[in-house]
Amino acid sequence: MLTATTTEAFRADQHPTAHGEGSRVATTRDAWQALVRLHALRGPVVLVEVGPGGPDGRRLECLTERDFAVAVADRHVGTVDRCPVYLDADADDGAHRPVYLLDVVAGAAPEATLAPDGTHHFVARPLGNVAGA
Numbered sequence: 001m002l003t004a005t006t007t008e009a010f011r012a013d014q015h016p017t018a019h020g021e022g023s024r025v026a027t028t029r030d031a032w033q034a035l036v037r038l039h040a041l042r043g044p045v046v047l048v049e050v051g052p053g054g055p056d057g058r059r060l061e062c063l064t065e066r067d068f069a070v071a072v073a074d075r076h077v078g079t080v081d082r083c084p085v086y087l088d089a090d091a092d093d094g095a096h097r098p099v100y101l102l103d104v105v106a107g108a109a110p111e112a113t114l115a116p117d118g119t120h121h122f123v124a125r126p127l128g129n130v131a132g133a
Helices: 004-008 029-042 089-094
Strands: 025-027 045-049 058-064 074-080 083-088 098-106 120-129
Touching: 025 029, 025 074, 029 045, 029 058, 029 074, 029 098, 029 120, 045 074, 045 120, 058 083, 074 089, 074 098, 083 089, 083 098
Parallel strands: 025 098, 045 083
Antiparallel strands: 045 058, 058 120, 074 083, 098 120
């Protein structure tokens, strides 16, 4: 559930959408559209955190579902249009399990990832803590 503090963090042009009961992932319209396109082109995909984040947020890699195996360190934080999102469990605990905004930002994607268009990559930005967490 998104808190008032969380929803205030959204800019009007982001059109955030929360995905499912218990999900801690909201998306911008651009990120949602990129996932829908990738799913249509490649079939089922997953987003997983790769390495440390930067000023844009936690960097995510997009993989086909068949190329991904859940590791002990991966935590499922939500699903966006049938695309599961996994983040590093220790980092998520350190951030006190916030709600994340899934977005796309300019810059080359990691080599193994399915990039939305070759010039952008997915990130997850912490927005605020989940009530009761």
